[in-house]
Amino acid sequence: MGAFTTLDLVVLLVYLAGVTAWGAWLGRNQRGGSDYFLGNRDLPWGAVLLSVVATETSTLTFLSIPGVAYLGNLTFLQLTLGYLVGRVVVAGVLLPAYYRGELNTAYALLETRFGKGTRRFTSGIFMATRLLADSVRLFATAIPLALITGWPYPVSIAVIGVLTLIYTYFGGIRAVVWVDALQMGLYLVGAACALIVLQMVIPGGWGAALDSASAAGKLTLLDFSTDPTLPYTFWAGLIGGGFLSMASHGTDQLIVQRLLTCRDLKASQKALVGSGIVVVVQFALFLMVGIGLWAFYEAREFAVADAIFATFIIEVLPVGITGLLIAGVFAAAMSSLSSSINSLASASAYDFWAPLVGAKDDREVMKIGRRFTLLWSVLLIGVAVAYVPMSEDATAVEVALTIASLVYGGFLGAFFLGILDPRAEQRGVIIGMACGILVVTWIWIFATGAVGWPWFVPIGGAVTLVVGAGVSRLRPRGEGGR
Numbered sequence: 498m499g500a501f502t503t504l505d506l507v508v509l510l511v512y513l514a515g516v517t518a519w520g521a522w523l524g525r526n527q528r529g530g531s532d533y534f535l536g537n538r539d540l541p542w543g544a545v546l547l548s549v550v551a552t553e554t555s556t557l558t559f560l561s562i563p564g565v566a567y568l569g570n571l572t573f574l575q576l577t578l579g580y581l582v583g584r585v586v587v588a589g590v591l592l593p594a595y596y597r598g599e600l601n602t603a604y605a606l607l608e609t610r611f612g613k614g615t616r617r618f619t620s621g622i623f624m625a626t627r628l629l630a631d632s633v634r635l636f637a638t639a640i641p642l643a644l645i646t647g648w649p650y651p652v653s654i655a656v657i658g659v660l661t662l663i664y665t666y667f668g669g670i671r672a673v674v675w676v677d678a679l680q681m682g683l684y685l686v687g688a689a690c691a692l693i694v695l696q697m698v699i700p701g702g703w704g705a706a707l708d709s710a711s712a713a714g715k716l717t718l719l720d721f722s723t724d725p726t727l728p729y730t731f732w733a734g735l736i737g738g739g740f741l742s743m744a745s746h747g748t749d750q751l752i753v754q755r756l757l758t759c760r761d762l763k764a765s766q767k768a769l770v771g772s773g774i775v776v777v778v779q780f781a782l783f784l785m786v787g788i789g790l791w792a793f794y795e796a797r798e799f800a801v802a803d804a805i806f807a808t809f810i811i812e813v814l815p816v817g818i819t820g821l822l823i824a825g826v827f828a829a830a831m832s833s834l835s836s837s838i839n840s841l842a843s844a845s846a847y848d849f850w851a852p853l854v855g856a857k858d859d860r861e862v863m864k865i866g867r868r869f870t871l872l873w874s875v876l877l878i879g880v881a882v883a884y885v886p887m888s889e890d891a892t893a894v895e896v897a898l899t900i901a902s903l904v905y906g907g908f909l910g911a912f913f914l915g916i917l918d919p920r921a922e923q924r925g926v927i928i929g930m931a932c933g934i935l936v937v938t939w940i941w942i943f944a945t946g947a948v949g950w951p952w953f954v955p956i957g958g959a960v961t962l963v964v965g966a967g968v969s970r971l972r973p974r975g976e977g978g979r
Contacts, residue, residue, distance in 0.1 A: 501645045501811050501819055508820030513660055513827060516680070520664025520672035520835075529859025533669035533866050534843040535601065535758050540674055542764035542771075548677035548755050549772040550779065551832040553745065558783050559684050559829040560637050564802035566787025570717040572729035576951065577780050579738020581773035586739070587747035588766040591912065595753065596762040601847045603753035610915040611923040613852060618927050619911060620848035622904050622934070623750055624841055628873075630900040631837040632880035638830030639881070640807050645823065651882045657830055658878040665835040666870050669863075670758060670843075673835045680828030687825030688782050690818055691809070695789035698813060706792035713796075715788060728949030737951025741898075742773070744905030744954055748912050751840045837877065842869035899950045903941060906957015907933040913958070914965045922969045929965025933957040 527533050565573050600606055604623070608616035639653035646653070664672050696702045710716050720730045727733065746752045746769060759765040790805055793813075799805050810822045846866045856862060907930035914921040914929065937957040940948055948956070 502816045504816050505820030509824050512824040517664045520676045521667035523672040524668035530862030533863040536671045540758040542759050542768040544674050544678045545755050545768040546771045547681045548674040550775050551677040551681040552836040560803045560806050562783040563787035563806040566784040567791045567805050570715045571784050572720050575731050575734030576738035577777040579735045580742040583739040583742025584769050584773040588769050591747040603750045615923050620844045626904045632877050633896050634833050635881040636884045637803050654881045661831045661834045662874040665838045673839050677832040680832045683828045684825035687822040691786050699793050710788050725948050733951040740954040744909040748908035750844050754840050838873050841873040842866050845869040902950050902953035903937050904934050906954045907961050910958040910961025918966050925965045925969030928968045929961040932964040933961035936960045
């Protein structure tokens with residue numbers, strides 16, 4: 498046990514090279530934008546399910562969730578109840594709307610209801626938010642690489658970014674989905690290995706670890722407090738987590754793009770609801786890793802919470818297993834990063850470039866899509882490097898989820914205005930979204946601690962609905978629409 502050895506390095510390098518080459522090979526028969534961004538709409542729902550889970554959890558689960566349990570308890574798991582409920586709502590309400598037309602992005606649905614302005618406004622916000630949130634994810638992945646090599650974080654970030662770019666650029670969404678499926682399996686195996694090793698290295702094994710954790714209150718799972726300042730309560734999980742899941746899986750191009758690659762509506766619904774069940778199990782697994790780490794390190798303090806599990810992997814795990822788990826870390830990161838790059842390029846090509854230039858040639862869309870892939874890769878790497886000085890304030894998972902929650906309420910409110918309010922029009926929806934996002938951002942900046950981040954989505958959604966409906970009624974119906 499101990500340091501990262503030559504064998505570990507070989508395991509890691511073989512994995513990275515193999516995944517990069519395989520992902521690029523998967524895109525060999527692409528003929529146009531529908532292939533590159535939607536996999537020709539013929540991907541199996543099981544692979545899409547695994548891709549959805551890998552995309553939404555990735556490195557944040559592998560590194561940050563153990564840190565959440567290490568610093569706190571198991572109450573984070575309450576969010577997964579809402580995650581599952583939210584998916585069921587999306588499967589029944591929003592997915593049928595997506596499959597009624599040949600839509601190529603999540604925001605094309607808004608255009609059919611309100612107009613191009615709403616589609617571009619929402620897509621633009623998605624791009625800015627995804628850039629910030631996924632740059633944090635990329636930074637989290639650079640932690641173990643920096644610990645192994647001694648490289649500074651910027652170099653580690655660039656290496657991961659470039660490797661992911663290669664297979665995303667050549668392979669498109671087909672490579673993203675299938676590589677995600679493989680990589681999810683790898684990092685779950687890695688977590689299971691960590692649990693087994695913790696049994697061997699903790700004095701008294703898991704029995705002693707759970708006894709001490711229980712005495713310290715770290716096995717608390719349910720908290721029925723109604724205090725809105727607490728982020729992890731049953732009500733915040735059920736309501737806040739539910740709204741967060743409805744927004745992320747029903748309005749975010751990152752996830753919706755995967756669901757649109759399924760062969761039909763029924764397959765897409767299976768992939769979505771099934772992913773909610775898998776997420777519950779996955780979060781529980783990684784939270785337990787955090788409890789084991791707390792017992793092993795005897796509650797030792799770490800400068801960066803996201804470095805706790807990474808330190809254990811490198812310093813404690815047996816030779817070979819260390820390489821496997823580090824490969825799992827990279828698997829988690831590359832799956833999320835590749836998904837982000839492809840979805841950003843897709844939104845850029847379909848929501849902005851194609852309508853502006855009047856492009857209808859599918860091959861031309863794929864060509865420009867690859868250029869956007871390069872652009873967004875550079876931007877993600879750059880923002881991740883800029884995040885380095887701020888990395889000690891919170892775990893990456895909480896930072897990324899908070900950033901996403903700032904805008905998800907506005908997104909969700911816009912979609913529900915389109916579905917529930919026949920009098921809603923473009924001007925009202927855009928102003929409503931802007932107000933919803935601004936209100937939540939104000940709370941985050943100026944009322945820090947007054948409201949837990951899981952409540953951001955319900956608050957933003959409510960403001961968007963009220964303001965959007967109100968503004969739409971200020972003018973005679975039919976004016977200011979499209």
